[in-house]
Amino acid sequence: MPRRIRKVGAPLGVIIGLGVLVGCILLLTTLANPVGMVIGFVLASVATAVVLLVYLWFDRWEPEPPRLLIFAFIWGASISVAISVALETMSAPLFGEDGFTSMAIVAPIVEEAAKGMFLLLMMTGRRRNELNSLTDCLVYAGFVAAGFAWLENIFYIAMGDTISHSLITAGLRLIMGPFAHPLFTSMTGIGVYLALQHRGSGAKVMYIGLGYIAAVVMHMLWNGSTVVGAGAYFLVYLFWMVPIFVLAIVTGISGRGREQRVVAEKLPGLITSGLITPNEATWLGSMRTRKAAIAAANQIGGAAAGKSVKAFAVQVVELAFVRDRIDRGLADERTYQLHAEEAYWLTATRAQAPVLQWLATYRAA
Structure with a gap:
């Protein structure tokens, strides 16, 4: 019986290794703030579960290999986070106390690149056979971004000085924007999908680049508004994030209809x-x-x-x-x-x- 090309997963050892890395990161966070860590872990996990269930609903028509979805999530919660933390830490001395530059410019550029790397990996080898449709690209983008957001939300909630501070942070991050990171990275996913519809290398690079730029711009607006103040934050949320989110839902539904x-x-x-x-x-x-x-x-x-x-x-x-x-x-x-x-x-x-x-x-x- 020939090997089945379509059945592509991820090496179990790699998944376990990355899972151990995530566990070590969570353990270090627990040692720093046990109560905040527990609050962050529980609330962030509940919010992330909702996000993942939505993506699994989109994926009902042509379900993706479970191991690849697990790999995407763990990649976001480990490799993407590690790359982002390393590069943002390295760039910090260049900007000193300029929090706006690091939050609104550096972080979006670095984080969207770190998450987007998984989608580029998906375009190589046998994994390429799983990217059959726009829905597939959006699902993988959503899973890797959900993993990143899950760990990031735990960190921010655990950093609270008091329980009330942690709960306020959880409310702002998990009620206002649980789909924020998946929404940003979906732009890269759309770029990857459009790239796969062309055979020329130039067209592929162009569409992937445009998708990445769109993801970075959306991320910049979101992060920038949080630095500027509550007024800007709510304006961006209501008049930018919500409409784009609705458009993304419509795009996902129409993509499944095309399937x-x-x-x-x-x-x-x-x-x-x-x-x-x-x-x-x-x-x-x-x-x-x-x-x-x-x-x-x-x-x-x-x-x-x-x-x-x-x-x-x-x-x-x-x-x-x-x-x-x-x-x-x-x-x-x-x-x-x-x-x-x-x-x-x-x-x-x-x-x-x-x-x-x-x-x-x-x-x-």
């Missing part, structure tokens, strides 16, 4: 190739009908049957995206190899889902 349209457009070709049946095409083209078919499989053969049908549906989505890449002229030799392997794995997934035969009479309403 659905791509799959629907490729279903006739999959029928012609004999990879799916006309009956299956009636329920593979939308999330609603797919969920209904999985529910029917659960009723027929139990949870295992429903899981196998879901795996089959996800594999159809994967193959549809590879075909779309070929049809749009963005394929290389590796893409054609991936197409052959995805078609093989679709057949293998079908063989592991005998309940599909029982669903032969099921037709989406």
Whole structure:
């Protein structure tokens, strides 16, 4: 059985190593301020869980490999934080007591670069096969930024001199802007997505650069407003952050809608190739009908049957995206190899889902 290119994760040793690094950082913070650390850890974790659940909801149509999502989050909470702290500390002597420069200029430039490095890593090797859509790019950007924000929020909350100070800091950071870092890094994610739609190196560099600049500018405005004062902070929040956040939500929803349209457009070709049946095409083209078919499989053969049908549906989505890449002229030799392997794995997934035969009479309403 050939190695499955699509199943890309992250080395377990790397994940464990980075996790240990995060644990050591949290331990040092605990020794400095145990009470503030506990408050920060609990509240920041709750807020971050909400953010991650939103991204997982966006990712339902074509779920990403769990290990890669874990890797993205831990990268944000370890590598990105370490790089940012090191570079900001090194640059501090250049600006002296100028807090505005360090907060509103240096921090955004450094932090968005540190988070964006993960997205550049995702564009290399087998990981590139996971960036099939705008939704994928936004999900990875959101996870790495959520990891960064989680640890940063813990630090700021733990730095409070008193419990009340820590709670006030938590309120400002976790109620006003839990999606701030993911929103900034989403701009880089959009740039990466646009870069992947072009074959030329110049176009790729341009779109990634524009995405990074947009992320830095948004971050600068946000950080700058916190330094200027409460009035500027609320103005930026209400008239800049909220509209951009709404636009990002609309973009994410429309991106997932495009994923659905791509799959629907490729279903006739999959029928012609004999990879799916006309009956299956009636329920593979939308999330609603797919969920209904999985529910029917659960009723027929139990949870295992429903899981196998879901795996089959996800594999159809994967193959549809590879075909779309070929049809749009963005394929290389590796893409054609991936197409052959995805078609093989679709057949293998079908063989592991005998309940599909029982669903032969099921037709989406």
